[in-house]
Amino acid sequence: MLKIRNLQKTYGSYRALSGLDMDIARGALYGFVGPNGAGKTTTIKILAGLLKADAGTVEIDGVNAAEDPRSLKDKIGYLPDNFGVYDNLKVSEYMAFFSSCYGLEGLRARRRSEMLLEQVGLGEKTDFFVESLSRGMKQRLCLARALIHDPPFLIMDEPTSGLDPRTRLEFKEMVRELCDQGKTVLISSHILSELSELCSDIGIIDGGKMLLTGSMDEIVERVHTSKPVIITVEDHLPEALSVLKEHPMVRTITVKDSEIMVGFTGGARQEGELLRQLVEAGVLVRGFVREPGSLEAIFMQLTSRQEERMVLSYEDESGL
16 A cells, blocks of 8 residues: 655755665555654655655555655545644534545535544534534544545554543544544554554654554564573573583573573474473473563663673673
């Protein structure tokens, strides 16, 4: 659905995008994250046709954004981080205005608007003025507006920012339903825990470049294997260390009393095999657990401007 290659953009001497590459498959619900100043907003504005890149290519559903910007606008629905609503219009008038922007008039426009308003839970608000709507209702209205021309690709910039927990949950359900209907969705958000629950794929950007991208299952596995394994032994510590030192997936070993912290690159299956090897070597293992990881943890590791130590409270660290 989306293919970005070598995207570059500078503002004066500041380089916002430094050769960004990015791919989103059709039907994906893609989380786009990064620290402030990473280049997310610049990328989104280029995708939405609001900004021109200095170099690189953007293709959405086979349409080159630079060569055919008019066709591009038919392919995307854009939900910005600010509402951009017209407070002095009624909800029905607001939808009629944006319908006309896409060439929809008369009965066709009314039916399309009514269907979308029902879909986002505003079917009974058609005669309400926009200014009377709550923040959550305004966000729903903006979503209905973005869908008016039935685009295959939706771009959402911080769509749940400022919403209360119930409204945020309801909005996420609407997004899931859109994906089930075949839409491809890109969501930019700072709420990483929310994205980890919602998205099928994710990309982490910093310094105008993609640092990490993949399916959520792949990212979760990477988060898992980035955390150390804590092994607690009752006795036979030398035998345990011997097994660990010979294992090809063990990168670091840190010992304190009866606990061993192991930098281990294997997955769940390899963890089980390591535990079996320790038991077969006669080691009495009292505890064997991988420290819990999170999307937030790997985000901080990837975007940290300073080198961090994984082990803080342990002593006698040795690298292998």
